[in-house]
Amino acid sequence: MAKKAVKKIPAKNSAKNRARKTQSANSNEPRFSKEEELYAYREMLLIRRFEEKAGQMYGMGLIGGFCHLYIGQEAVVTGVHMASKEGDQSITSYRDHGHMLVVGIDPKAVMAELTGRRDGLSKGKGGSMHMFSKEKYFYGGNGIVGAQVSLGTGLAFANKYRGTDDVALVYFGDGAANQGQVYESFNMAKLWDLPVVYIIENNRYAMGTSLERGSAQTELYRRGESFGIKGEQVDGMDVRFVKDAAARAIEHARSGKGPYILEMMTYRYRGHSMSDPAKYRSREEVTTMRAERDPIEQVKRRILANKLANEDELKQIEKEVRAIVVEAADFATKSELPDASELYTDVVLSEL
Amino acid sequence: MSVEILMPALSPTMEEGTLAKWLVKEGDRVEAGDVIAEIETDKATMEVEAVDEGILGKILVPEGSEGVKVNSPIAILLEEGESAGDVNKSAADKGHSIHQQDQDKKEEVAVTSMGVNEPIFTPASDPDLPENVEMEEMTVRQALNEAMAEEMRLDDDVFIMGEEVAQYQGAYKVTQGLLDEFGERRVIDTPITEHGFAGIGVGAAFAGLKPIVEFMTFNFAMQAIDQIVNSAAKQLYMSGGQINVPIVFRGPNGPAARVAAQHSQDFSSWYAHVPGLIVIAPYSAADAKGLLKAAIRSPNPVVFLENELLYGVEFEVPKIDDFILPIGKARIAREGKDVTIISYSMGMKYATEATEKLVAAGVDVELIDLRTLRPLDMESVINSVKKTGRAVIVEEGWPKCSVGSEVSAQIMEKAFDYLDAPVMRVAGKDVPMPYAENLEKLALPSTEEVIEAVNIVSYRS
Numbered sequence: 075m076a077k078k079a080v081k082k083i084p085a086k087n088s089a090k091n092r093a094r095k096t097q098s099a100n101s102n103e104p105r106f107s108k109e110e111e112l113y114a115y116r117e118m119l120l121i122r123r124f125e126e127k128a129g130q131m132y133g134m135g136l137i138g139g140f141c142h143l144y145i146g147q148e149a150v151v152t153g154v155h156m157a158s159k160e161g162d163q164s165i166t167s168y169r170d171h172g173h174m175l176v177v178g179i180d181p182k183a184v185m186a187e188l189t190g191r192r193d194g195l196s197k198g199k200g201g202s203m204h205m206f207s208k209e210k211y212f213y214g215g216n217g218i219v220g221a222q223v224s225l226g227t228g229l230a231f232a233n234k235y236r237g238t239d240d241v242a243l244v245y246f247g248d249g250a251a252n253q254g255q256v257y258e259s260f261n262m263a264k265l266w267d268l269p270v271v272y273i274i275e276n277n278r279y280a281m282g283t284s285l286e287r288g289s290a291q292t293e294l295y296r297r298g299e300s301f302g303i304k305g306e307q308v309d310g311m312d313v314r315f316v317k318d319a320a321a322r323a324i325e326h327a328r329s330g331k332g333p334y335i336l337e338m339m340t341y342r343y344r345g346h347s348m349s350d351p352a353k354y355r356s357r358e359e360v361t362t363m364r365a366e367r368d369p370i371e372q373v374k375r376r377i378l379a380n381k382l383a384n385e386d387e388l389k390q391i392e393k394e395v396r397a398i399v400v401e402a403a404d405f406a407t408k409s410e411l412p413d414a415s416e417l418y419t420d421v422v423l424s425e426l
Numbered sequence: 427m428s429v430e431i432l433m434p435a436l437s438p439t440m441e442e443g444t445l446a447k448w449l450v451k452e453g454d455r456v457e458a459g460d461v462i463a464e465i466e467t468d469k470a471t472m473e474v475e476a477v478d479e480g481i482l483g484k485i486l487v488p489e490g491s492e493g494v495k496v497n498s499p500i501a502i503l504l505e506e507g508e509s510a511g512d513v514n515k516s517a518a519d520k521g522h523s524i525h526q527q528d529q530d531k532k533e534e535v536a537v538t539s540m541g542v543n544e545p546i547f548t549p550a551s552d553p554d555l556p557e558n559v560e561m562e563e564m565t566v567r568q569a570l571n572e573a574m575a576e577e578m579r580l581d582d583d584v585f586i587m588g589e590e591v592a593q594y595q596g597a598y599k600v601t602q603g604l605l606d607e608f609g610e611r612r613v614i615d616t617p618i619t620e621h622g623f624a625g626i627g628v629g630a631a632f633a634g635l636k637p638i639v640e641f642m643t644f645n646f647a648m649q650a651i652d653q654i655v656n657s658a659a660k661q662l663y664m665s666g667g668q669i670n671v672p673i674v675f676r677g678p679n680g681p682a683a684r685v686a687a688q689h690s691q692d693f694s695s696w697y698a699h700v701p702g703l704i705v706i707a708p709y710s711a712a713d714a715k716g717l718l719k720a721a722i723r724s725p726n727p728v729v730f731l732e733n734e735l736l737y738g739v740e741f742e743v744p745k746i747d748d749f750i751l752p753i754g755k756a757r758i759a760r761e762g763k764d765v766t767i768i769s770y771s772m773g774m775k776y777a778t779e780a781t782e783k784l785v786a787a788g789v790d791v792e793l794i795d796l797r798t799l800r801p802l803d804m805e806s807v808i809n810s811v812k813k814t815g816r817a818v819i820v821e822e823g824w825p826k827c828s829v830g831s832e833v834s835a836q837i838m839e840k841a842f843d844y845l846d847a848p849v850m851r852v853a854g855k856d857v858p859m860p861y862a863e864n865l866e867k868l869a870l871p872s873t874e875e876v877i878e879a880v881n882i883v884s885y886r887s
Contacts, residue, residue: 134432
């Protein structure tokens with residue numbers, strides 16, 4: 075197994091950023107096949123366009139309440155998914171649209187849930203933050219910061235109890251990383267060597283509080299050290315590094331060695347939710363990230379530079395993705411509101 | 427084709443806003459994602475991003491305009507070669523029609539949701555016991571232990587986790603012997619981390635296992651109540667019926683002896699308040715056994731409230747294979763026609779003692795043990811009150827917003843015309859549990875208080 079490469083995304087210093095990019099041209103970069111590059115491009119583009127459309131529909135009042143967009147973080151779920159296998163469960167918090175699209179949940183059902191319609195994934199009863207798919211092993215979509223870490227550890231418990239070779243992929247943010255139950259879960263996961271990979275999506279802001287202002291110790295991949303859980307920091311803007319690290323972590327968990335922590339250094343372009351003006355960071359910080367580190371642009375540049383596809387072929391992918399998103403938005407707008415009789419259904423199942 | 431840029435909603439509560447500033451001018455080319463304007467909402471100043479690319483053909487709402495309604499067109503974006511003049515009028519019309527549709531939709535929702543009634547819960551009856559069934563004396567502790575062992579023998583998906591449940595044989599010995607029979611895969615000692623292991627239990631139930639999570643006492647479940655309420659109780663509903671949570675949270679609840687405020691509290695009404703949960707609080711050993719078996723088989727999350735002081739009390743339990751009782755069915759402990767006493771769990775001790783004394787004094791008491799607190803068997807209660815015209819509710823919990831408050835309110839709603847006296851509640855006193863022996867006694871309900879309440883509703887002295 076390759077020794078882990080600890081990579082950091084430079085924060086605000088673009089000179090350092092350029093230095094890293096020069097370095098990254100060297101040979102210890104993970105390599106993607108043509109299929110992998112094109113797959114990653116398409117998946118990330120789908121998430122990006124879907125989220126842009128969701129933002130637009132929120133603006134039109136078609137989506138209500140809280141709506142947290144994943145724009146900027148696409149490489150994380152895409153790379154992790156590429157390293158997983160069918161049967162591996164995933165669970166996350168409320169910034170969950172990307173996680174659902176990448177595991178293959180129908181974009182129409184996700185968008186119709188956002189608009190609160192009867193054809194939504196949760197029949198319109200869950201909304202943006204509460205969606206699930208047993209069929210795709212996706213367990214939410216959880217609205218309470220950190221709760222998904224214990225729940226996901228429970229999924230891993232079930233895998234071990236039943237003797238399957240499935241691994242639970244548990245996503246949470248830098249904000250959740252300070253919740254108490256995260257450490258209760260780390261402790262039990264290592265105590266019982268549960269097959270779980272903890273993926274910390276460090277987008278540097280817990281709502282409006284920067285990592286430095288909220289965490290006494292900001293190297294989140296080290297948060298499992300006192301339990302003996304291995305961790306590594308990963309360039310979460312480069313889907314190749316994400317997949318490479320995820321493969322290592324998942325293999326570790328699948329082989330019975332217990333939990334593993336991946337700290338994905340990533341960035342969200344939009345505010346915490348639709349109603350967040352994001353005044354806690356400079357516009358320059360965001361534009362620099364977009365211009366220099368964008369996960370989709372990175373893949374696109376490589377595809378073109380290595381002639382894996384030409385501009386026209388990429389435009390064709392873009393066109394297909396747009397069509398999927400337009401179809402989803404159209405479906406979500408036309409689907410009916412839930413029937414009023416649904417108010418009292420699904421509260422409890424009838425007793426046997 | 428030209429595209430209207432509409433006034434966006436930028437918060438859940440925003441209905442209108444001020445278009446503070448245009449950052450682009452007519453004729454400018456914009457790309458998707460470009461910030462084109464600033465809007466002041468009810469909360470903050472927000473940036474508006476262009477969704478599509480094109481040329482800003484016309485600004486319809488000048489900067490500085492206040493009270494701009496959400497969804498009204500604020501500008502027109504043109505494709506290459508289009509001119510602004512062609513599209514001005516139609517845009518404004520369309521804006522109006524969107525609003526109209528929106529309003530129609532809202533009215534429709536309001537009207538249809540008015541006609542929806544809460545489904546009426548009809549409990550199943552207790553099973554008929556065979557004639558000459560043999561009864562055996564058994565403590566509540568033994569009954570609970572047997573219920574778990576029997577269900578674990580039947581179903582490999584059932585396991586128990588909690589503090590000291592395995593090697594220590596249970597802090598109150600309810601899990602005694604389970605480790606020996608089922609091994610450490612299925613009888614699992616946890617660290618002292620209620621929040622964490624409750625969440626792990628719920629996650630395992632998401633995946634289809636049937637965990638029994640033991641809280642050493644329900645006082646410590648307060649650490650875990652988020653996972654019980656926010657994760658377990660709401661999961662089926664939030665997932666549109668996709669994911670149920672077949673879990674049992676069990677352990678001793680209610681006042682114990684001389685352990686003071688933090689270890690002596692009845693949480694019945696807390697959990698009974700939550701849709702999505704089943705809440706069971708048995709008194710007798712037979713009910714403890716039959717209902718715990720039903721709880722373990724239930725596809726729903728169950729909060730099973732035991733009582734430490736009842737663990738060692740013996741009751742008769744029918745000696746039959748697979749004794750199981752229906753969830754949600756009250757037990758008529760004694761039939762009578764003068765007054766109805768309603769209670770559950772340890773409250774039944776005071777209620778039973780009071781009943782014995784009152785019957786001896788010539789009052790024909792009907793005594794109802796609720797057994798399940800959610801769903802509540804109001805049918806049995808109402809039928810009884812219609813007969814007696816008088817009701818007293820007994821519980822150890824605090825009186826404010828209690829189980830008694832709920833039962834009393836429902837009697838008022840459903841049997842008002844049958845009542846001959848106001849319903850009375852006998853409950854724990856409205857104070858944290860004191861330590862001193864005399865004060866603790868005063869803080870708890872008593873048999874005398876139950877008798878006094880019955881006398882008041884019966885206008886006896």
